[in-house]
Amino acid sequence: DTAMALHSEEVIIKLLEHGFEAYWVGGCVRDELMGRPVHDMDITTSALPEEVVSVFERTVPTGIQHGTVTVLCRSYAYEVTTYRVEGAYENHRRPAEVEFVRDLKEDLRRRDFTINAIAKAVDGMIVDPYHGMEDLEKGIVRCVGNARSRFQEDALRMVRCIRFASVFGFRIAYRTWKGLLEERDNISFVAMERFRVELEKLMEGRRPSRGLRLLHRSGLPANAKIPFIYKPDTDLIPIVDEIPMEQVVIRWALLLYACGLSAEEAHRVLRQWTFANIIREQIADILSVGEEVAALNIHSPYKEQWISIVLKYGREAAERWLSMAGYISSKQSGVCPVELLSNGYTWTEEMRIYRLSELSVSGKDLLKLTGRKGGPWIGEIMNKLLVKVASQTLPNDNETLIDEVKRVISSNE
Ligand code: ATP
Ligand code: MG
Known part of the structure; x- marks a missing residue:
């Protein structure tokens, strides 16, 4: 985003004008050097x-005791952090205190990986004392300094390490990996939520299967008491990479499916991982659709059965499942009847109504027609009508539907 970059330049220049040093640092420098989009x-x-x-008009003291001030400039927000070194760490996660310093190189030294420890001046000059550029070129994730102690200080770095390797397709430096394995027990100090955030970034990357394999090999999930679901022996995991990144919920659904989780189990696992409700439901609904598909009655037409699934879980979940089933069927047969795989989208697209209220008969009509007392039977009949009309077995006109109701009732009696 050029505007964002331009205004961040203004922020740096203003600090320079007041006699301070200021640089871009971390992810934005790394991503720019890699030619990737910069997001903050x-x-x-x-x-x-x-x-x-005191230098800026509008600021928010985001994490002022850790040296971070958010500077608001036009419609953008920039995190401006004072050069700092970190004191002793508490619980393998946060430094108990930080100390502000006046030397950039010291600040770069406290950063996790060499590729994240590069600073860039406003004139384009790069400050790279830990040879992050070289590692960027070679494609290596490497701790700044002694890997084991860096992971000991902050256990989250272990997950970040795997995330960066996965998202960028980088190797992990030998000593870094070794240090990670030595320190992996401390991952239990990392809050599930932080773990999940990294996992989400990993799943949104170019090749999640690589990160999943690394995670599995690292033993981190087991130590974090994360009900991790990855089974290295399934040939479905590599398909996750083929699903477009924008469809990350389908990636998740496929991962959970590949590991043999039911919709209900998926729900539970995702809750433990502190996923937001909305996302959790989106993912679990895809699996629920799959379960209903697996239970289809082969003796009656698929179309109506499919439509009733669409009505139950919504078009989005249904179509996501179809998409996922398409990917799976390139590797495994039997995930979805061929007839459904090839017609499901069309059937869904052709649906004319979605809700009971769109039917041209109402519950009141049924009461009047039958003279019966209200009860669950009304909902049952109405739902049957909805499936018939939505799947175009019947037209949505009052007379036809009333006839159908009469037929259903007399055949039940
Ligand atoms: P992205 O934003 O793409 O996820 P990032 O590298 O920008 O990646 P942030 O969490 O935004 O990650 O952190 C910004 C910078 O702060 C990092 O590049 C790194 O220099 C430093 N940093 C972040 N987390 C840690 C950590 N746990 N230990 C040490 N340094 C860290
Ligand atoms: Mg960042």
């Missing part, structure tokens, strides 16, 4: 937090 611009500076606050 972090700035590191010699100015103390209160000095940053």
Whole structure:
């Protein structure tokens, strides 16, 4: 985003004008050097937090005790963090305190990986004391300094390590991997939510299967007491990579499916992973559709049965399942009847109504027609009508539907 970059330049220049040092740092420098889209611009500076606050008109003291001030510039927000080193770490996660320093190189040293420890000045000059550029070129994730102690300080770095390797398709430096294996027990100190955030980024990357394999090999999920679901022996995992990144819910559904989880189990696992309700339901609904498909009655037409699934779980979940089944059937047969696989989209597209209220008869009509008392039978009949009309077995006109009701009732009696 050019506007974002331009305004972040203004922020840096303003700090320079006040006699401070200021650089872009971390993810934005790395991503720019790799030619990847930059999503947030972090700035590191010699100015103390209160000095940053005094230089700019609009600031938010986001994490002021850790040196981070958010500077608002036009419609953008930039995190400006004072050069700092970290004190002793608590619980393998957060430093108990930080110390502000005046030297950029010290600040870069506390960063997790060499590729994340590159700073860029406003004139384009690169400050790269840990040879992050070289590792970027070679495609290596490598800790800054001693891997084992860096992972000991902050156990989240282990998951980040695997995430970066997966998303960028990088190798992990030998000593870094070794340090990770030595420190993997400490992953239990990392909150599930933080783990999940990294896992989500991994799944949104270019080749999640690689990260999943690395995670499995690392033993981290087991130590984090994460009900991890990856089974290395299934040939379905590589298909996850083929699903477009924008369809990440389908990627998740396929992963859970490949590991043999039912919709209900998936729900539980995703809750433990602290997924937001909406996403959890979206993923589990895809699997529910799959379960209903597996239970289709082969003796009656698929079309109506499919439509009733669509009505139950919604068009989105149904179509996502179809898409996922398409990917799976390139590797495994039997996931979905061929007739459904080839017609499901069309059948779904051709649906004319979705709701009972769109039917040209109402529950009241049924009461009047039969003279019976209300009860669950009304809903049952109405739902049957909805399936028939939605799947175009019957037209949506009042007379036809009333006849159908009469037929259903007399055949029941
Ligand atoms: P992305 O934003 O693409 O996920 P990023 O590298 O920008 O990747 P952030 O979490 O935004 O990740 O952190 C910004 C920078 O802060 C990193 O590039 C790194 O220099 C530093 N950093 C973040 N988390 C840690 C950590 N746990 N330990 C050490 N340094 C870290
Ligand atoms: Mg970032």
